[in-house]
Amino acid sequence: MMKGSFPTIAFQSLQTPFYYYDLDLLQRTLKEIRTQASEPHFHVHYAMKACVHPAVLKTICEAGLGADCVSGGEIEAALAAGIPAERIVYAGVGKADWEIKLALANDIYCFNAESEAELEVINALAAEMGKTARIALRVNPNVDAHTHRYITTGLEENKFGIDLSQVGHVAVSVKTMPNLKLVGLHFHIGSQITDMMPFQNLCVRINELQDMLAQKGIYVKDINVGGGLGINYEHPNHCPIADFEGYFRVFRKHLQLRENQNLHFELGRSVVAPCGTLVTRVLYVKKGLHKQFAVVDAGMTDLIRPALYQAFHRIENLTSRAPEEVYDVVGPICESSDVFVKDYPMAGTRRGDLLAIRSAGAYGEVMASRYNLRKLPASYTSADL
Numbered sequence: 306m307m308k309g310s311f312p313t314i315a316f317q318s319l320q321t322p323f324y325y326y327d328l329d330l331l332q333r334t335l336k337e338i339r340t341q342a343s344e345p346h347f348h349v350h351y352a353m354k355a356c357v358h359p360a361v362l363k364t365i366c367e368a369g370l371g372a373d374c375v376s377g378g379e380i381e382a383a384l385a386a387g388i389p390a391e392r393i394v395y396a397g398v399g400k401a402d403w404e405i406k407l408a409l410a411n412d413i414y415c416f417n418a419e420s421e422a423e424l425e426v427i428n429a430l431a432a433e434m435g436k437t438a439r440i441a442l443r444v445n446p447n448v449d450a451h452t453h454r455y456i457t458t459g460l461e462e463n464k465f466g467i468d469l470s471q472v473g474h475v476a477v478s479v480k481t482m483p484n485l486k487l488v489g490l491h492f493h494i495g496s497q498i499t500d501m502m503p504f505q506n507l508c509v510r511i512n513e514l515q516d517m518l519a520q521k522g523i524y525v526k527d528i529n530v531g532g533g534l535g536i537n538y539e540h541p542n543h544c545p546i547a548d549f550e551g552y553f554r555v556f557r558k559h560l561q562l563r564e565n566q567n568l569h570f571e572l573g574r575s576v577v578a579p580c581g582t583l584v585t586r587v588l589y590v591k592k593g594l595h596k597q598f599a600v601v602d603a604g605m606t607d608l609i610r611p612a613l614y615q616a617f618h619r620i621e622n623l624t625s626r627a628p629e630e631v632y633d634v635v636g637p638i639c640e641s642s643d644v645f646v647k648d649y650p651m652a653g654t655r656r657g658d659l660l661a662i663r664s665a666g667a668y669g670e671v672m673a674s675r676y677n678l679r680k681l682p683a684s685y686t687s688a689d690l
């Protein structure tokens with residue numbers, strides 16, 4: 306079984322569990338994004354919620370990406386990382402007043418607004434502050450992303466966005482609000498999408514919507530297609546970089562942009578997931594009646610994706626070359642869902658072995674909690690070790 310390359314000797318002396326970020330892979334990923342989205346009217350924003358490790362953010366900022374934020378805290382982190390305000394967009398179905406004011410005070414590029422009720426509040430707060438807020442309407446395109454139901458966002462039944470049938474009406478009402486300026490339309494259909502068809506379907510919906518809006522005399526200068534490009538969790542060594550070529554090609558080919566329109570993307574997982582690894586130590590190998598368990602010192606409090614989304618992460622034993630055996634790899638938390646993987650073939654494992662839980666750079670460390678009063682995991686980058 307092919308393994309990733311890690312500074313295993315350096316890992317040995319560190320307290321586990323911890324996150325490890327490969328900045329070299331991140332650089333190569335960012336270079337691929339630059340190559341595949343080289344058109345001057347393509348703007349890629351990094352979806353901050355995937356990972357906010359400072360060195361990761363700095364690397365992304367230096368590559369020239371903007372930021373897609375979903376909270377005031379993320380806006381602050383993006384600004385602190387050096388991402389210019391004019392490259393920050395702000396989405397979220399429940400923006401609090403202080404968050405809206407923070408965004409206005411910093412003159413971020415755009416609010417991705419999700420309801421008429423929200424628009425009225427942004428308009429009122431902008432008026433108080435003597436500002437004009439740029440607005441993109443987040444539209445629910447009713448496109449099925451064919452991904453896990455907890456990470457699909459663009460269906461009528463989801464809480465996100467304005468229904469297609471109401472967009473025309475809401476766009477007209479934005480024009481009556483003096484402290485708002487309608488600049489764009491925003492979409493985001495879900496996450497971990499590896500089949501390009503849903504993105505193509507999104508393009509068709511956007512084309513239809515633009516035609517409909519044109520009949521009402523409404524033109525926007527920005528189309529934002531959100532994020533959602535998936536990665537290969539099964540084969541991180543063979544496929545360390547997401548299919549950016551195929552992804553950007555779909556939009557180039559199927560989306561009919563109007564004259565002078567900019568196209569925005571918000572990529573999170575595909576930028577950072579492959580470069581992150583959760584490193585954990587085996588505490589015990591427990592032989593059950595029909596199974597054996599590798600009990601490790603990382604749990605769902607460090608990486609919740611398997612418990613929350615039934616997500617698969619490849620696991621490699623970094624310190625054993627013994628013949629493969631089959632294990633359930635489980636954490637120490639008092640929850641039956643605290644399982645990383647079941648019935649999994651892995652090099653023969655003993656107490657003290659180091660395991661690499663791969664592709665954990667996105668929605669990993671950021672979701673860590675202190676449940677069971679555990680310590681938060683530490684984190685290192687390839688530059689630290």
Ligand SMILES: *Cc1c(COP(=O)(O)O)cnc(C)c1O
Nearest residue numbers: 352396496532533571572573574
């Ligand atoms: C989470 C999110 C993204 C990023 O999604 P990925 O699947 O990580 O690419 C983009 N846009 C919005 C609005 C989001 O909520």
